[in-house]
Amino acid sequence: MTLAPTRIEATPERAPDMRLYESLVARVSRPARYSGGELHSVTKAWDAHEVRVALAYPDLYDLGMANLGLMILYDIVNRRDDALAERVFSPWTDLEALLREHGEPLRSLETRHAVRDFDVLGVTLQYEACYTNVLNLLDLGGIAVRTADRAPEDTIVIAGGSGALSPEPLAPFIDAFVLGEGEEVMREVVDVVRAWKRDREAGGLPRIELHRRLAGVPGVYVPSVYAVDYHEDGRVREVRPLDGAAPGRVTRRVVESLEPPLTKPIVPFMEVVHDRATIEIQRGCTQGCRFCQAGMIYRPTRERSVDEVVRAAGELLDNTGYDELSLMSLSTTDHREIVPMVNALMDAYGDRGLKISIPSTRVDSFSVEVADAVARGKKHTLTLAPEAGSQRLRNTINKLVSEENILTAAENAFSNGWTSVKMYFMVGQPTETDFDVEEIVRVASAVKQIGRQHIGGRARVRVSTSNFIPKAHTPYQWVGQADPATLRRRHQILREGCRRAGVQFTWEEPEKSLLEAVLSRGDRRVAEVIESAWRGGAKFDSWSEHHDWSVWQASFEEHGVDPAFYAYRTRDLWETLPWAHIHGGTEPSYLRGEWMKTLNEEITLDCKRDPCNVCGMQTLDGDCRHKIAELVQMKVDGDSTQKERLMQERERLMMLPVISAP
Ligand code: SF4
Structure with a gap:
């Protein structure tokens, strides 16, 4: 087994004033959460890179290190010659107390720069219960919590992940939301930031100019260039663009085919959640469970081949020393070649003790x-x-x-x-x-x-x-x-x-x-509630021992916001929803x-095996355009074999009632 060394450039400039921070980290539980320096972490020379990005996960290191999306973006930015990416996670309460007591900012794991020193803070929004942690992270990092209070040269706060597709509750705090899959758009955002920095330094541009430029990137939603109007009864009337650069509807980004899998992920020193190597074998799910947001917003399905997975797995195991491999996907057993893939992996690496884990099972x-x-x-x-x-x-x-x-x-x-x-x-x-x-x-x-x-x-x-x-x-x-x-x-x-x-x-x-x-x-009015709850002490709301409903209750009352209006009310099917301007x-x-x-x-069959259901993705993705062309052809030909097969499939599933086939 050959383990590649951690990549540290010849003269990585560490933040000059970090000694106090180091001494505080040494006093808390599990200091490895904040130490950095793990295998395959990348520490680049601070002054030699024009765009500096801090990638943040608003929860503990233990959870954030299992986030493959964050690792992919870290790799993409660090491959550039003009940019660097470092990591930052929410500190546990013991470190937060010490930071606040000593007036120290939260710092990155790699060079120990304060979060406010970075050009960009990229936050992953994996679940709603982390929203108070997002505000806490901004505050601890030395960044103004509200966008309106940030100066032109201040850190640009960008958020992505599933939460970005319903962004209004965080609208006042985030400069720009990146919608959808981040591989391509991340590169475009870094380009915009680099140009913005040069122009700002040359010409003293206001921050709104940055917002206009970001709004011009497909798949980027910038709340400051939109206004929300409400009906008297509280429903949203309209979300309207305020600037010519802002599209009426911002469309989620989709990568047509998956980039090669990450084979040099960072290997933590300490035990973390999902402590194993991971390969994304398939992206998206089209089974169509109607309650499932992931199944609706991560479409269509794109599979990796058995050969690609087996080759990448070998590199991963060599590079990390792991003997456990997770085959990641929203629905792993849906991969058309899952059994040959598992067998090929065991044949290739079984003799070195490979264990395979499959996170989701039909x-x-x-x-x-x-x-x-x-x-x-x-x-x-x-x-x-x-x-x-x-x-x-x-x-x-x-x-x-x-x-x-x-x-x-x-x-x-x-x-x-x-x-x-x-x-x-x-x-x-x-x-x-x-x-x-x-x-x-x-x-x-x-x-x-x-x-x-x-x-x-x-x-x-x-x-x-x-x-x-x-x-x-x-x-x-x-x-x-x-x-x-x-x-x-x-x-x-x-x-x-x-x-x-x-x-x-x-x-x-x-x-x-x-x-x-x-x-x-x-909608945007919920932002006031989030901010007050955070100021009242709410954080780590996904952790049962931390979640305190009474703090939220007080905050809802303070702002006259009725949670039932948002949670229990059934909307009219034609009501303008707070995310109507976002095309998921x-x-x-x-x-x-x-x-x-x-x-x-009535049921809807999976378009992966059956005809396209014309869900809307056909306007965004190449494969879907192909599937819809097949559907049209089937209709033109009056394909009775296909029709019969569909009827049998429905019977097999014992579904009632049987609906008419296309
Ligand atoms: S457009 Fe058709 S093929 Fe594409 S995800 Fe939607 S239903 Fe499936």
């Missing part, structure tokens, strides 16, 4: 086959995600899984050496009744029974539930969330039922889900159609 016997191939004897817990207990509800949410699929998967698992099955369900979904929740108990009991038949008392079954959160850019973006009383009653049904069946049960508190619903579908890829007309299909209990 509910069918094929998935158990893949899980078997991956486990190679070391079987413990098989994870399945039926999402709903009754067939009716699974049809409405377009989870194309029959009860037979679930029970067969359990049968295969327990008869092949697995001792534990974990099942994910969502509570509070649109059209759900108490009966649908009782069905979860019935299915879990049946799975437990199968386990007992095969391995007796050793069989473990766990039901893990999340609460449904209506998300932007999904067919459920108009739907009101179930209120806490309803969620509590359904949790109670599950608690009692699972106890009777000897099944473990875990759930989420309704108030946390309420906050997430407000932040995920909020799927068109609202398609999403409305999917909502109507929910009400009619």
